[in-house]
Every structure is written in structure tokens, then in C-alpha cells.
Amino acid sequence: MSMDLEELVVSRTFRVPAVEGPAGDGTMATRQFDAVLMSAGFKLSGELFARLSGLAAGTVIDTAVRVLPMVRRLVGDHVEHNVYFRDFPANVPGTVEFWTECLVRALGDELAAEASIRSGAVNLLALPGYGTYQHDYAEMIAAHDELIASVRDRVTVLHAGMTLSEEVSALYLSMAGSVTPFGTEDVAVLRELALHCATGPQPAAVPVREHRAILNEVRLAAGADLLVDTVTDVLRLACLLSDGDVSLLEPTRFRSFRRPVRRALLAALDGVIAAQPAKLGDVGVRREAWKRLGERLHPHEYPRYDSAAQVFAVARGELAAPSFASRLERMLADGDVVGAARLLRSAPGMLFRSMDNLLRKAFGDLEREGVLLELNGAVEEVSGRVLLSVREHLDNRESGEMRIFANRSGRGAVLPDERYPIAPEVLDLLREMIDREITRRLDVPLPLVIDPEILEVALPLSGKGIGDGLGVLPRGSVTTVDAELLRFFVYWHERAVRTDFDLSAVLLDRDFTSIGWLSYTNLTEVGGVHSGDITAAPDGASEFIDIRLDKVEAALVLPQVNIYTGEGFDEVRESFFGYMSRDAYQQGAPYEPRTVRAKSDLRGAGRTALPLAFFRHADGRWRAKWLHLHLSGSPEFNRVESNQLTTATLARAVVERRYLTVAYLVGLLSATTESVLWDGGPIAEPVTFIGLARPDGLPAGSTVVTPENLRDLIPA
Template sequence: MARQFDAALMSVGFKLSGDVLRALSGLSEQTVRSVAVRTLATVREMAGDHVRHNTYFRDFPRNVPDTLDFWLGLLHETLHDAKLAPAAREARESGVLDLLTLKGYGRYRHTYEEMLAAQDELVAAAGDRVTVLRLGRPLAEEAARLYLRLAESTTPLGEEDLETLEKLAAHHASGPHPERIPVRENRAVINRVRLALGAGLLVDTVTDVLRLACALSDGDVTLQEPTRFVSMPRPTRRALLAALDGVVRDAPGKLGDVAAWREPWKRLGERLHPHEYPKWAGAADVFAVARGEKRAPSFAARFEARLADGDAAGAARVAAGAPGTLFRSLDRLLRLAPDSRDAVLDTAESVIERVSGRVLLSVREHLLDRAGEAGRTRLFANRLGLGAAVPDTRPPLGPDAAERLSAMLEKEVRGRLPAVGRLVVDPDVLDVALPLSGKAAGKGLGVLPRGSLTPVDGELLRFFVYWRQHERRTDFDLSALMLDENYGNPEWLSYTNLSTVAGEHSGDITTAPEGASEFINLTLAKVEARFVVPQVNIYSGEGFEEVEESFFGFMLRDAEQRGRPFEARTVRMKSELRGPGRIALPLVFLRGDDGRWRAKWLHLHLGGAMNFNRVEDNRVTTSMLLRGIVERRYLTVRHLVDLLDAGRTTVWDGTPPGEPVTFIGLERPDGLHDNSTVYTPENLSDLIPA
């Protein structure tokens, strides 16, 4: 039964490691069957194989018609149909025909089984993906380890991980408890549990208390969305007010933080009734500042006042009270006052040990693009992944200041990284971008941080989108924009252009009550463009956040493999589509000077129009955004590897060392010593120093 389970896993690109196979073989057949059923369902969903992927053109990618012939055929069929649908009949009589009313357009014209019957079997290839499943620890131990890892994360968590942390925190109310919680949002989730236990709260700013109040009201601890505060029992109100009083009593200057969240503080004051507790005068001051009854200049106001006076060195000294903010402002300070550069950097150096490692690395990454030539494109992306690109008009930083700052940052980061004995590195991981934030990065199989570069080894590249509407008729359109080395000369594949010399589109599906898929198939050797940009346009209906389910991914195959349009074991990446925009740009494929193709991860959205988004209409915006991210330099794993204090560093050659090592790679290889420390994309953020 264990071997049958292993064979079933291999059909979808997964495999049991030797220790799992041995462990399962010692259990009863019924137990193994139960494990197999649950595990197969999980891994199939990870790869996107839990749904039926049909295609509009049954033989895709073979026999895809010419676009004009296809539309003329539909038109002919519709106009000669004696039983026209009312909408088509009315349109014909008016002389204006809605293409969506053409007979058979936008809906599958064959069953899933008929599509499978028309396809050849997939020929196994050495390049097919194999993801090894390894033996875990007992459930309680795994849950505790995950809880502590998420709670102690040095980088902000994505929405899904933050929800996981909240569930695990409630489950581990009695322990174990994390020793440190660097990220404020995580701290709010943990403080909720500590409050229930009667333990002391971990707060050192008034905003920590506001975040906790949001958590208690099941609101947004990131403070980006308004929270409707609930009525709180008296013990909870006392705990929050006492915490506020303690923060303000120890550092009255922290009242300046209140102005940034004035409205939430006003609403919270209506729930906490601070006037009932006169002994906590500091807490009352917080709400007095929020109402404008007490003046407390914000940190930003004091900082800007110094800059307005031309006193950059004084502004730096003010910002030293919030070292992270000082370091985020260094570019501006160094540009505005060239004569004060040494004083500004002296102040920064005096507080650098109080700055988080994530901020230090973010500033170091920022410097990579500030030492380049003028006229570059500047990329902006918010926490939700909405992207924008504008020309970079900032004057360059002085080379001496940039060099001193870079050396200062690298020295501090190097001192915080752990010493390792023998370091083994898989070269494929070196160009993966450091995960300095978990936000705006999709969850799924093979997903990497924005800016990561990975090789694309295969003759056929096929990407896909799947969506299932929730309530309203919804039409997603998969397209591919192809651009030359100057980001011009656009060509595209979409429902308006079904085929080119290099590839084919599987056909347009315009409604998905039971789910729908679209594919684009490319023969990479025939692609003349330098960049291939897959995008998912919402033509009409529900957004990415509203549909029941939606995801994007890509497959790689050899030319002779054939197979169904969707084959799980050829899937290299599959990611949920979530975001506020109406156009999704998951990644871009780039052809290098050496002729090899690579994928660069975008995780971006464009706002787009409410309806009728098409690749032809947004190609200019997409080109600008693409230039911004392709030309932007990211801090990668290679940078940290160079900084690590390793006794000996070797490249992974497929042979596991017999001793414990620190291994960094895309996945954990078989045969590593049990006491090895392993970093893969799943826990790469653990490498970011606190």
C-alpha cells in the first residue's frame, strides 16, 4: 500500500522519501490508505490538480485556428442558426452584433472526458518536477515549532501566515512562548494571548496598544483597514489603559505617535472610557492628543521642522530616537545637505545597533540602485502588490557617502549573522531575492520573493489560469505580452490573437460557474522577443479577491512529451491570484545574452479599468512597470552567503556530506545529516538577522 501511495504521488510530481516509505511500511494497510487519501488531496491542490482543466479548443495546442477564421466561423454559424438566442436575434436585427452572443462562444463545446480522449499520454522526462515529501515530527512538536518560527520572524508575515500565527497562538496559550517578537503585527497577535493568560503585555509604544485593541476586535493589526472596536470587559479595558499609561509615563515623547492614527484612537476611546480611571493620567493624555485637546508634536513634525530650517544634522539627531526611521530617511538627508553628510552618517552609526536587520538590508538593497546611471525607472509597490513606475528624478548620492554607508551596513549585518561550520550552497538559490517582507507575495508551489531569478529549462513553456466565480458571471483573460530589448515592438497572444509563430492560446472562456481554465503554449526556441510577460486581465465580473478560487502557474516540458493541457508533474509554479487590481502580473520570462531563459518574479497588480481590460490596452503601462522591475537590482541570497562567517563553503554537488552542515538551497536534498541546519524558500526569512 505504501508503494502504491508513492506511485500515485509520482503521477502528480511528488515522491516519498526513504524514511517516510519505511515508516509507512510498518503501519497497517488501513492507516496508510487514510494517510494517502489526505496527502494526495493536499499535494494535488498545491499543484493545481484538484480541479478539471478543460480547454475551449479540444486539441490544444494542436489545431488552434487562425483568429479571423475562428471568428468568421462563429459568425457564420450564428447567423445561419434557425434558433437564435433572443440577444443574438435582436443584435442581428439592429445591425450591431455582440460577439459574446455568438453561438458557442466563451463556453466549452465538449466535455472534459472528450478533451482527454483527444490528447496523447504524457511521456515521462528526466526534467519533470519531483517534490520529495519527508517525515515530520509529531504534530504537537511541529505545531509548536511553526508557532515559534512565525512569532519570532524578523520580517512581516503575509496575510495567510498571520492568520496561521493567530490560530497557533490561541492553541499554545499555555506555552511554549516566544523569547522575542520583533515584528509589531506579530506582537499584537501574541499580546492577545498573553492578555487572556494574565501575563504582562509586550508593548513599548502607544501604537502597540492600538494594534492589540484591533486584534481583540478581530480587526486589522496592520492598521491599514479601519477596525470596528467591540465593547470590552472591564479587566481588558484596565489592562489596555494601564499599558498606555506605562508607555507614556516612561517616555512622554511617545505621545507624538498618536497623531498618525488619530481617528482610530478616538473610536477606541469610546470603548475604553479612560475618564473612569483617573489614576492613569498618561492613558488619558493619549486620547486628549487624539481629540486635539493636548498638543504633542509628532516625530515626523519635529523631523520636518528641522529639515525646513536646513538643519539636516539636527534632523538626523531627532530621528535617532526612532533609528529605523532614521535609516529609511538617510537617502533624503544625504541629498538635501551635502555639507552635513559626515554628521548624518556619524549619527546613523551611533544608533545602528538598534536598527532591525530587515531595515539594514532594505537600505543596502536601496543603495544598489542609487549608484547607477541617471534616467532609470523607479518602481513603487504597496503592501497589496499594486505597482507603479515613474522616472527617477532624484540626484545621485555622493559616492563617498554611499560607500561609507554600504560598508557600515555590511559590517553590522555580518556581525549579526550566525557563525556556521561547513556551509553547503545550491547555486540555483543564489539569485533568489531575500524575503525582506512576506506581504504581496502569492502563496503556492514554487513561489519565490519578488525580484528572484530562476532558470527556465525546457523546450515548451505553458502557463495557465484557473478561476471559479462566486456569484456573478466572471471572465478572466489570460494573455502574453512579448517585448524586445527596448521594451517595445509589442506582440501578444490572447483571445484576440490566438496564434503566432511561437505559440498558441487555448481559447476564451467567458463564464466560470463550475470553474474555467485558459492556457498559453510557447515554443521557446521560436520566441524572438526578449521578454514574455504573462498577465491575467479581468474582462468583466468579480475581482481576484471576490471569486471563489483563482490561481496562476506555469509548466515546462520537452517538445516530445505531449500530454494533456495540464499535467501536474510538469508544473513548476502555482500561486493563488489575490490582490486589489484588475490586472495581475505574476512574473516575467527573460531571455539572456547567453540565449537561456529565466523567470523573474513580479507579484504585481495594475489597477486597470472596472471592465474590458485587454493586453492591447495596457501594454504601455505594463512596459514601464516591467522596465522598473527588470532593471531594479535586488539583494539576493548570494549577498548573505558572502557575509556569513563559515569555516568552509562548498557548492552542492549531489553528494550529501557525512557531517552536520548548514545547507542553503531551493529544497532539502535527501541524505543530509539529521543535525544539519537547512534553509529553503520556506524558511529563508530565518536568515534575516534580528
């Protein structure tokens, strides 16, 4: 399905592409546009306001009609958010009181009583009226006072952009050249942009192999040369052309390819092997996939590609080609740790990813020094993302308690850390080695201005398992929650079968021990209120939880979304999680767009989502830390009561883990670049600005790094 290119630009850059139209006095229409935007928490920048004001009023109105739905979707304001209890958060009954009222109503209805009572037990979820809205959206809105504006309400500024074609090209080049792998939504966007920009400027390099497969699909259709330097690049492309898993984690059922496609794939394979015959060693890693692909490519029909034919001969076992991994395993089994490190010099990224294992196996000072010597010799050849990942690993290596793992779909697991320790002085040497190399690669020609609010944002070393949205930050990022009242919410819209999502929250003390929870089975807890259970969403449904941060007894609040029954996060029409922060006096409806701080699409194969955690810092202020984790859960009937221990363990592992943040890179940059912390005032000269949002009125020629393009900070 084709995506709206203008909306892609607005949602991912907060820039409105230049509008074409007749000149005129559009000041009044622009002011009205700005006022409506502010009701959703957005505002026109000074430059964009001036640009629109110089156009005819009709052109401004047309622009508003297009842009307003885009920003409303960004924040989740494109749907109606109703609640089970009309007056929420007021007048929500206690759990026992609520169930008693439901039973009384059911027993007053003989048919309902007969349907609800079986074998002396009562099916509470089948009671009449339970799980469905008891009032319409208009009635719910009428029951709430208007939101009182606060200076702390969110204001997201929309800036003036270049022409649409220039913005699309710039976005494409930025995404295609990213060193960070993307999640599902971003991969789909990159594919759309690649199709649109096939004949335009192309990135100088495409570091991420999965992204390279997407560009190769487009290049193949255009008859251009493919970007391949390994046999696996060709395999990924074949998987993509068959609508399979380009990450190669799941087997692909290859389709029958047209002759030109078969010829192009075989020619690409032939070129790789002819140039580097040692690449045949990579075939054995995915032998079965190559066998299946060979059945579709018919290499025997193309005798001129004799090097490509060797790939399939290796896959069938007719030609020996020891894999790199097997040679490495043999050396380690023989105790030749230094030899293994020397072998890995030809694969620098793998060498650094194997660093911990090699150092643990090294016996004595001589072997350890030999491994360190190989690491030091290869450090300049390792990608920046791998170096930063290893650097983060080193910061957590001495904890010795728990290790957290998150796979590509965001499923989390925590295991005891049973590895042998590495000497602190060795860890320090490795940190210094990586810091020195990262510093050498960082290049910021302009003075650096840093918004202090971004310093605790984690570097985006991977986008896997992270949904799109507004204010979404990488796993491990921390932001301040400056409000008396915290309200988080979930929205879902089922596609084909009845689907029940349940919003819940576990309340933990400072030792990560559960002291209570909020859910449809426990509507009120000290300082918290649940909006009530909705058990189906044929037209969409919402649930909310309200937490008074100045009253709640917990030190940590862990929201979660459980799939009780029905479709998964990847199957529903739409689902997203978000949170609002307000001052207690503001009143307003349960959902108010300008108080939304973050809204994240819910995607992933798990049945329980853990988007983020809210915790009370040592200074007494509350903060949010992004988790982006999923639990596998049960196929049906997931409930907060049954997974409190698992979620608490995961939350502890993420909250206590030390993530590599923007502050780390800023610290390295400050040693070589003039830098200051931004105080919120005007900036007079062009700078490199790093912050949560682009300031209005930034001088022309400035470079801006915000969460939307934070990946640009990671050196190649």
C-alpha cells in the same frame, strides 16, 4: 474557519508529521503511495518511506488518503482543468478563422443572430457557444496522449517529520519570530497557529508589529500580559479585535468592547506612557483613530489609569505633545540636517530609512560627515531587515532612470528618478558600513553547503502582496526555465456573480517594446498559442498559453491575468496562476501536475495581476523573474491591448532592478565560514544547507534553509 493543522505542516515544510499506528509490513502500500505521489510530482524521502513501511498497511493507506489531497491542492491538481479548444495546443484556429466560424453558426440560427447583432454591429462575445466549454473534461482528456515522463519533470520530496504537535509548535515559533511581514494568507495561518499554541512555548521576540497584534489577541483571551511597548501596539490590537485593518492603512470602525477588554487595553496604554511619557508624541500621527477608540474604551470610568487618559487628551487637542515627525520636519525646514540626524538617533530604523533624504539635504562636506557619523553610530541598533532594505536601495541608487514602488497589496507604480545624485564614494562608504554590520550578525556554526540554484533568489524582505503556493519566490527572484515548451495557466472559481478572468501575454523585444500579444483576441502568435476564452466559471474554469521557447521571437514574455468582468481576486472562491515547463516530445494533457514548476494564489485589490516575467538571458537560456505586481485597472473590461505600455514599463523596472539575493549573504558568510557549492552528491557530515529544496538523506543535526524558511537567514 479552522485550518487543518497537518495540511499546514505538509504544505509549508514538506514534512509529513509522524504517523501513529500499529507496526506491520506496509512496504507494498507505501510503494503504491509513492507511485501515486509521483504522478503529481511528489515523492517520499528514503527516511519517510522506511518509516511508513514499518507500519500496518491500513495505517499507510489512511496516511495516503489524507496526504494526497494536500499535495494535489499545493500544485493545483485538486480541480479539473478543461480548455475551450479540445485539442489544445494542437488545432487551435487562427483568430479570424475562429470568429468567422462563430459568425457562421450564429447567422444560421435566427434567434442567435437577432441577439448578437445590434445596430449593424456584432457582439462577438454573445455568439452562441462562445465562452463555454464545448466538451466535457473526460472528452478532452481522451483526445490527448499520455504524458511521456522526462528526467526534467519536477520531483518534490516529502520528508519525515516530528509529531504533529511538535511540528505545529516549530512552525508557530518560526512564523511568530519572523523579521519579515507576512501577506494576507500567512497572517491567517499565524493567527490559527497562535490560537493552537497559546499555552505552549512562545517566541523570545516578535519583531513585526502586525504579528505582535495577532499574538496579543490570543494573550488577551488567555489573560496573559500583552506584548506592547508603544501606544500604536495597543491601537493595532484594538483594530484586530474589531476585525479592522491591523496595518492601520484603512480606518477601522471600532466595536463596543466588553469591560475586561477595555480594562486590559487601558492598562496596557497606561503602562507604556507611565514608563515613557515621550510616547505621547506618537498619538498625533493617528489622532482621529484615537478619538474613535476613546469613545469605545470610556477611559473616564478608570481613573486609576491616568497615564492612559493622557493619550485621549492629546488626541482631542487638550494636551500638547509634539510628535517626533513634527520636530523632525521643523529641523529640516530650518536647514539643521545634522540636528535632524541626531534627533533620529533615538529612532535608528527611521534614521536609516531617512538616510537618502538627509544626505541630499546635507550642504557641504561637514554636514555630510555629520550625517554619516550619526548613521555609523546607530547602525548596530537597526533591525537587519531595514539594513538589508537600505543596502538594496543603495545598489539601485545610481541608475537614475526609474523608481518602482509596490504597496502592501502588490499594486505597482513606476516613476522617473528625479532625486539629486549622491556621490559614489559616499554610497561605497554606506555599503561597507552595512556589509560590516550584517557580517557581524550572521551566525552559521556549521560548514555551509549552497545549492547554486538558490543564489539568485531574492531575500524575503517583505511577504506583502505575495500569494501562497508551490515554488513561489520573493519579488525579484530569478530561476532558470530549462525546457523547450513553457505553458502557463490561470484557474478561477466564481462565488456569486458571473466572473470572467482573461489570461494574456505581452511579447517584448530586448528594448521592452511590444512586438505582439496572445489573448482571446489573438489566439496565435509566432511560437505561442492561447487555449481559448472562457467567460464564466460557476464550476471553475481554466485558460492556458503555450510558448515554444525555441521558436518565439520575443526576448521577454510577460503573462498577465485581467479581470474582464465580475468578482475580484479577493472575492472569488479560488484563483491561482501557475506555469509548467516541458520538453516538446512529452505530449500529455493541457495540465499535467508533475510538470508544474510554480503555482501561486492570486490575491490583491487590483484588476490586473502580473505574477512573473520570462526573459531570455544573455547566455541564450530562458529565466523566470517573480514580479508579484498588480495594476488597479478599470472596474470592468480590462484587456491586454489597453495596458501593454504600463505592464511593459513595470516589467522593465523589475527585470532591470538589482535585488538583494541569497548570493549577497552567502558572499558575506563565505568570508568567515567554511562553504562549498553543492554538486548534488551525498553530504556526509552535519552542515547548514541553503537550497531550493532539502536533499534526501541529509545527516541528522543539519540546519536547512529553503524558500519556505528563507526568512530565517535575515539577521535580527
